[in-house]
Amino acid sequence: MQKNIVCFSQRCNSSGHQIPRRIIVPKDDLPKSLLSLIKVPGILECVILPTCLRLEIYLVAREGEDPRGLIGEYLKNAHGCTPEGIAGSLNRYEGTDVARHLFSVACGLDSNIIGEKQIVAQVKDAYRLALENGCTGAVLNRLFQTCLCVSKRVRTRTRLDEGVCSTASLAARMLAERLGGLRSAQALILGAGQMGKLVARHLSAMGCDRICFSSRSIESAQAVARECAGESVPFGRFFEVLEKVDILVTATGAPHEIISDADMRGVMERRSGRRLCVVDLAEPPDVDPRVSLIEGVIFSALKDVERKSAEMKPRRAAAALQARALVEQAVEEFGALIGRRSIPAMTRG
Numbered sequence: 001m002q003k004n005i006v007c008f009s010q011r012c013n014s015s016g017h018q019i020p021r022r023i024i025v026p027k028d029d030l031p032k033s034l035l036s037l038i039k040v041p042g043i044l045e046c047v048i049l050p051t052c053l054r055l056e057i058y059l060v061a062r063e064g065e066d067p068r069g070l071i072g073e074y075l076k077n078a079h080g081c082t083p084e085g086i087a088g089s090l091n092r093y094e095g096t097d098v099a100r101h102l103f104s105v106a107c108g109l110d111s112n113i114i115g116e117k118q119i120v121a122q123v124k125d126a127y128r129l130a131l132e133n134g135c136t137g138a139v140l141n142r143l144f145q146t147c148l149c150v151s152k153r154v155r156t157r158t159r160l161d162e163g164v165c166s167t168a169s170l171a172a173r174m175l176a177e178r179l180g181g182l183r184s185a186q187a188l189i190l191g192a193g194q195m196g197k198l199v200a201r202h203l204s205a206m207g208c209d210r211i212c213f214s215s216r217s218i219e220s221a222q223a224v225a226r227e228c229a230g231e232s233v234p235f236g237r238f239f240e241v242l243e244k245v246d247i248l249v250t251a252t253g254a255p256h257e258i259i260s261d262a263d264m265r266g267v268m269e270r271r272s273g274r275r276l277c278v279v280d281l282a283e284p285p286d287v288d289p290r291v292s293l294i295e296g297v298i299f300s301a302l303k304d305v306e307r308k309s310a311e312m313k314p315r316r317a318a319a320a321l322q323a324r325a326l327v328e329q330a331v332e333e334f335g336a337l338i339g340r341r342s343i344p345a346m347t348r349g
Contacts, residue, residue: 004060004065004067005059006059006061006094007056007094007097008071008083008092009055009057009090009091009092010022010054010086010089010091011089022089022255023086027050028217028220030129034048034133034135035133036078037074038134038135040073042062042069043059043060043061044059044060044061044062045135045136045139046135046140047136047140048126049105049122049123049126050122050126050253051119051122056105057074058102058140067092068083071083095335096331096332096335096338099143099146099147099334099335100331102123102143102144102147103146105123106119106123106151107120107154107323108120108160109327113170113309114160115161115320116167118167118194118195118198120148123147123148125194127144142338150330157322158319158322160322160323167195168195168198168281170305171249171300172206174304174305175247175277178277178298179246181206182207182208183209184207185203185208185209185247186208186210186212186246187210187212187245187247187249188238188242188248188249189211189251190214190215190248190249190251190286191250191252192215192217192221192223195281196224197224197227199249199251199281201228203247204228210230210245211225211228211230212233213225213228213233214232214233214235214238214241216252216254218232221235239266242267242276243267243270243271245276246274246275247276247278248277248278249279249281250281250282250286253282254284258286259286259291261290264287268294273296275296276296277298278298278299278300279300281302281305285302287301
């Protein structure tokens with residue numbers, strides 16, 4: 001069995017300044033991107049993992065092929081750029097380092113909020129989609145199935161999850177604090193992805209009375225609204241709703257700003273002095289941060305949520321050490337497996 005397994009990872013922090021050009025694959029475009037990638041001659045298997053702060057491409061290349069050349073062809077065809085053009089932000093992992101990286105990601109060890117649980121669902125969704133589109137084989141199937149088992153083992157055997165607040169739950173808690181509670185509050189959520197859905201669930205659990213979703217894809221907004229017992233609003237009309245709600249949460253995958261300082265000033269003029277709490281969880285940001293200077297706007301960005309979570313990290317330091325030891329054990333086992341001529345299928349207990 002060939003062992004040319006590689007991961008290309010582009011990751012940014014909440015400022016995003018270190019990335020000259022961020023590669024973004026919207027959720028609706030993921031099947032198309034997977035098929036574009038698997039069609040590159042020399043790529044045998046692939047999985048694309050997009051999250052709010054990262055894009056990772058896992059691939060298995062044919063023996064003797066240069067993975068950098070293969071990923072370069074995909075980036076050129078699908079995104080109009082080259083590895084050289086984004087060299088400062090593109091990390092590369094090979095062989096067992098791929099397993100070490102993915103296992104750490106799925107366990108929340110590579111997250112801004114150590115131990116957060118949302119990432120494992122995103123890993124699972126990325127793998128499922130690649131599997132359904134025929135983009136995986138023996139190597140990546142084994143890698144991702146093992147990864148999900150390792151994540152469960154770490155979260156079961158260590159206290160890494162203890163006291164963990166996800167980005168979504170922290171955002172909801174911050175909103176509740178600033179409004180003095182969420183009873184009878186109304187919220188608008190821009191974005192129909194996992195982050196927006198999770199925030200909505202936390203807001204609802206805290207008593208938020210009405211939640212509206214808006215996305216460029218009205219079908220996506222309607223689907224998440226049904227799932228969260230909310231309402232959907234056409235993207236072209238979300239400013240009308242913004243004039244009436246108490247909360248705005250943005251979590252889109254847009255590559256550019258959606259709400260400018262001027263847009264928000266217009267909204268606030270029509271709100272007759274009613275305050276508006278805004279939390280921008282998108283990267284790159286959806287909202288011009290200068291809105292924080294507008295009277296009546298209480299604004300928080302993703303970095304503010306991360307700062308709030310930082311105080312919880314010391315409590316989980318020992319658990320993180322235990323988790324990394326379990327990851328290393330799993331990496332060693334996976335390395336032995338891909339060194340064989342064939343990879344046995346996983347058994348499910």
